[in-house]
Amino acid sequence: MSDPQDAATPDGTISVFLVDDHGLFRAGVxxxxxxxVPDVExxxxxxxxxxxxxxxxxxxxxxxxxxxxxxxxxxAEVLRRIRPECPDVVxxxxxxxxxxxxxxxxxxxxARGYVTKTISGRDLADAVRRxxxxxxxxxxxxxxxxxxVFSDRPGAAPPGDPELDLLTRRExxxxxxxxxxxxxxxIAGELFxxxxxxxxxxxxxxxxxxxxxxxxLSRWASDRxxx
Amino acid sequence: MPxxxxxxxxxxxxxxxxxxxxxxxxxxxxxxxxxxxRLVAGVAGGVADHLGIDVIWVRAAFVVLAAINGAxxxxxxxxxxxxxxxxxxxxxxxxxxxxxxxxxxxxxxxGVGLVAAALGNSVIGWIVGPLGVAALGAAVVWREADEAQRxxxxxxxxxxxxxxxxxxxxxxxxxxxxxxxxxxxxxxFLIGNINLGQVQFGLLAVVATIVGVAVLTVPWWVRLARDLxxxxxxxxxxxxxxxxAAHLHDSVLQTLALIQRQAEEPREVLRxxxxxxxxxxxxxxxxxxxxxxxxxxxxxAPALDEGLAEALTKTAAEVEDTYALTVSPVLVGADRPxxxxxxxxxxxxxxxxxxxxxxxGVDEISVFVEIEPDEVxxxxxDRGKGFDPDDVPADRHGVADSIKARMARHGxxxxxxxxxGEGTEVHLAMDLAxxxxxxxxxxxxxxxxxxxxxxxxxxxxx
Numbered sequence: 001m002s003d004p005q006d007a008a009t010p011d012g013t014i015s016v017f018l019v020d021d022h023g024l025f026r027a028g029v030x031x032x033x034x035x036x037v038p039d040v041e042x043x044x045x046x047x048x049x050x051x052x053x054x055x056x057x058x059x060x061x062x063x064x065x066x067x068x069x070x071x072x073x074x075x076a077e078v079l080r081r082i083r084p085e086c087p088d089v090v091x092x093x094x095x096x097x098x099x100x101x102x103x104x105x106x107x108x109x110x111a112r113g114y115v116t117k118t119i120s121g122r123d124l125a126d127a128v129r130r131x132x133x134x135x136x137x138x139x140x141x142x143x144x145x146x147x148x149v150f151s152d153r154p155g156a157a158p159p160g161d162p163e164l165d166l167l168t169r170r171e172x173x174x175x176x177x178x179x180x181x182x183x184x185x186x187i188a189g190e191l192f193x194x195x196x197x198x199x200x201x202x203x204x205x206x207x208x209x210x211x212x213x214x215x216x217l218s219r220w221a222s223d224r225x226x227x
Numbered sequence: 228m229p230x231x232x233x234x235x236x237x238x239x240x241x242x243x244x245x246x247x248x249x250x251x252x253x254x255x256x257x258x259x260x261x262x263x264x265r266l267v268a269g270v271a272g273g274v275a276d277h278l279g280i281d282v283i284w285v286r287a288a289f290v291v292l293a294a295i296n297g298a299x300x301x302x303x304x305x306x307x308x309x310x311x312x313x314x315x316x317x318x319x320x321x322x323x324x325x326x327x328x329x330x331x332x333x334x335x336x337x338g339v340g341l342v343a344a345a346l347g348n349s350v351i352g353w354i355v356g357p358l359g360v361a362a363l364g365a366a367v368v369w370r371e372a373d374e375a376q377r378x379x380x381x382x383x384x385x386x387x388x389x390x391x392x393x394x395x396x397x398x399x400x401x402x403x404x405x406x407x408x409x410x411x412x413x414x415x416f417l418i419g420n421i422n423l424g425q426v427q428f429g430l431l432a433v434v435a436t437i438v439g440v441a442v443l444t445v446p447w448w449v450r451l452a453r454d455l456x457x458x459x460x461x462x463x464x465x466x467x468x469x470x471x472a473a474h475l476h477d478s479v480l481q482t483l484a485l486i487q488r489q490a491e492e493p494r495e496v497l498r499x500x501x502x503x504x505x506x507x508x509x510x511x512x513x514x515x516x517x518x519x520x521x522x523x524x525x526x527x528a529p530a531l532d533e534g535l536a537e538a539l540t541k542t543a544a545e546v547e548d549t550y551a552l553t554v555s556p557v558l559v560g561a562d563r564p565x566x567x568x569x570x571x572x573x574x575x576x577x578x579x580x581x582x583x584x585x586x587x588g589v590d591e592i593s594v595f596v597e598i599e600p601d602e603v604x605x606x607x608x609d610r611g612k613g614f615d616p617d618d619v620p621a622d623r624h625g626v627a628d629s630i631k632a633r634m635a636r637h638g639x640x641x642x643x644x645x646x647x648g649e650g651t652e653v654h655l656a657m658d659l660a661x662x663x664x665x666x667x668x669x670x671x672x673x674x675x676x677x678x679x680x681x682x683x684x685x686x687x688x689x
Contacts, residue, residue, distance in 0.1 A: 118553075140593060144557035147597075151560060179557045180606045180652070181593030 013038075014132050017061035018045035019052040019078060020094070021070045025117070029065065029094075032121030033128075040125050049073050053081050056089060063128050066111060068095035068102050079109040092131045094119075100145045107209055113137025135199045136206035143178035146209055167205065174201040259313035260306075266329045270306045273313070286329055290336030299336065304366050308449055364408020365442050409439050478506055497590075498551040505544055535569050535603070536562040539596055542577045546592075550584035553591045560598030563659070571637040572603060572657050578629035579607040579653040587611025587651060603657050610650040616643055630655075 016033065018026045026045045033040050043061050046052035049072045056064060056078075066075040073080075075093055082089070093111040095102065096118075103114050112131040115124065116139055127137045138146070150167045167175070170191075177187045184202075188195045258277045261269030271289060275282035292299030413435045482503040489495045536558050543554040563569065576594070583592045589611040597604045616626075626643070630653065634641045639657035 140555070140557050140595070144559050144595070147559045176595075176597065179559065179597075180595040181608050181610075 013041045014063055014128060015041055015043040015059075015061040016128060017043060017052075017056060017059060017064045019047075019064060019070075019075070020045070020067040021047050022067075023047060025067075029121075029124070033125060036121055037125040040128055049077050049081070052078050056082050056086060060086060061089060063132050064089055064091045065094045065124075065128070066091050066106065068093055068106050068114075074102075075106045075111070076109045079106065079111065083110050090131050092127060092137060094124075100148070103142055103145055104149070104209070107142070107206070110210065112206065114142045115139050116141065134203075136202045138175075138178050138202060138205075140179045140181050143175045146205060147172070147175050147179060150208075150212075167208065171201050171205050171208075174198060175205060178202070258310055260310050262313050266326065266333075267303075268307045269312070270303055270310065273310060274306070283325075283328060283332075286332050290332050293336045300362055300366075304362060307366070308445060311453065361409045361412025361439075361442070364405045364410075364412060365445075366405075406439075406443055409442060410436075413439055474510065478503060478510075494551040498548060501551075501553060502544075502548055505547070534562040534564045535573070535598065536596070538565055538570070538573045539576060539594070539605070542573055543580065543594055546577065546580040546584055550581070552584055552589065554580060554584075554594060555591065556594040556596060558596045558598070560596075563598060563603075568637040568639070568657055569603065571633050572605060572639060572655055575630045575633050575639070575641070575655050576605045576607055576653075578626075578633075579655070582626065582653075583607060583609040583611065583651060586614070589650075601659055603659060605655040606652060607655075608650065608652040613645045613647045613650050615647065616645060 018029055020026050020029075026047070030042045030045065033042050044055050044059050046055050049070060052064075064078075066078060068075045070077075075091075075095075079091060083091075091106075091111040093103070093106040093114040094117055095106075095114065096116065107114060113127060113136050115127050115137060119127070119139075130137050150172075173191060174187055177190055182190065184195050184198045187198045191198075259273050261272035261276065265272050271285040272282050275285045278285070289299040289303055292302060482499055486496050486499050489499065539558070540556055543556045547554045565573070580592055580594065583589065587609040589609045591609070593606075593608045595604075595606040595608070630643075631641050634655060634657070637657065639655060642654040642656075643651070644654075645651040
């Protein structure tokens with residue numbers, strides 16, 4: 001995992017790059033972030049995969065807000081092409097999509113989190129800060145998807161690597177509370193642990209989602225030719 | 228799935244082919260006959276384009292093959308018939324030299340073929356000779372059919388199987404002479420090879436005629452089948468497009484129009500937008516959704532199947548519509564068919580949602596449903612005002628009757644937590660019969676849950 005410190009700009013603001021094929025949506029996000037959030041600065045935007053890859057390579061922003069659905073391959077394609085050469089750029093997926101396949105696909109491709117486009121400007125800035133700090137950001141829906149995939153339903157394929165293919169009881173509890181709409185602080189209070197520990201659990205769930213061999217995850221990924 | 232295929236691959240190949248268009252560029256498209264820069268039918272050129280080699284080698288190969296009992300001619304003819312002509316009009320320059328070379332090659336091939344026929348076994352010669360004549364005739368006719376087809380495209384005029392004859396006197400002459408060739412070939416073949424009685428000969432002549440006619444009309448049959456296939460494909464694409472357009476018109480455009488008219492009322496706009504969003508989402512990502520391909524549905528296919536999950540989703544949608552706020556349900560686990568107990572659970576959850584919508588003063592309610600093999604948990608949560616559960620006036624029956632008593636009747640549990648200023652969470656839990664199959668035996672309810680919800684609501688409310 002990359003050290004959150006080395007990506008920060010000197011004056012402490014977080015540089016953000018927007019990738020979305022809808023200009024109107026980019027303008028909206030930019031306005032919202034520029035207006036109310038002093039420590040987040042939008043340094044550029046792109047409307048297509050090629051544009052995004054070139055600009056990210058050039059600008060090296062701290063955080064990239066990435067649309068899942070775009071004409072020529074979408075967010076997963078951007079991740080596939082740029083992540084190997086810019087490992088310290090952090091990606092946060094931003095989507096209207098409700099399909100588990102799409103969401104899991106970008107997470108598997110290396111995004112540090114997923115939020116829906118209906119998120120408020122303040123919450124978005126918060127999510128940006130959190131992924132920039134090295135943490136993972138799960139919306140309730142994503143937490144639900146991950147819980148679903150890792151559930152031990154009859155008929156699910158036997159796990160290959162139990163270390164990666166199963167969630168601990170604590171991680172499951174944290175995910176459940178996330179899915180119920182709890183904030184990190186509330187989760188910490190509910191489970192009698194520190195916020196830091198909650199963050200650790202969430203990060204480890206993200207890691208397992210990305211690395212696990214669970215049949216359902218692999219299947220989604222291979223359907224989209226991500227692996 | 229098409230999405231994963233790297234799009235750049237495609238671009239690299241197609242772009243230079245489209246821009247330069249010189250025959251030397253080895254654009255490895257599908258095998259197509261050349262339309263320009265050809266000598267006979269563009270077969271050799273097309274093969275050369277496809278393989279990325281110089282056309283002269285392909286022609287030479289055809290000539291050599293032609294010397295071996297006419298295999299090259301047959302091969303050429305077959306390619307002529309079965310390979311479609313390229314559609315884009317690519318300009319190619321055929322040099323004089325190339326033309327002369329090709330004609331020379333053809334003459335050489337003919338000569339070699341004749342010599343081979345003369346020198347070879349006389350029986351083979353007798354068979355190959357007449358059949359060669361017949362093949363030549365067929366080639367002439369087929370070529371004419373090809374010309375007619377092109378003319379038809381050019382003029383946009385519709386003509387059927389008789390299109391060849393409609394192409395003017397030269398076309399007619401060519402077709403007739405081709406037919407004669409075929410007939411002659413077959414006749415010579417029959418006379419030379421078979422000694423038969425009158426009746427048998429008559430029968431054979433009929434069969435031979437049929438064969439001849441079949442051979443002559445091959446190009447039309449082939450083309451007919453191909454055109455039909457093409458047309459069917461187009462029709463399917465067209466129907467698909469029309470369906471999407473119709474759907475967008477009925478739903479999205481209508482809603483946008485309504486939104487514009489109601490622009491002064493934010494709540495109404497929100498309600499319309501949410502309703503439309505939900506509908507579109509269902510259309511795209513639902514179980515039979517448009518965006519859901521034939522693959523990928525097998526593992527999960529969760530949320531909206533007939534059963535508990537669908538009932539809860541519908542309930543959430545109803546509350547959303549009625550109270551103009553956002554209810555975002557998250558469902559986890561394998562769906563189950565509804566039974567009376569689960570129906571009660573859905574109704575209780577609905578009451579919890581309605582309470583939150585009415586009293587909490589929020590614009591979003593979270594609903595989390597976890598279906599486990601032996602238990603179902605539903606959490607309805609808002610971040611609104613909150614209240615003191617002991618402080619609820621005694622004349623309010625919502626929580627007591629519709630949630631607690633109902634759940635208790637069906638063996639479920641309710642846990643209610645509310646903090647003033649921080650919000651409320653209602654936790655509904657219900658144990659399940661271990662086997663889903665036995666769980667349904669308690670009663671046969673085909674009635675959809677939402678309807679039942681309303682009836683039950685009315686008896687519980689007053």
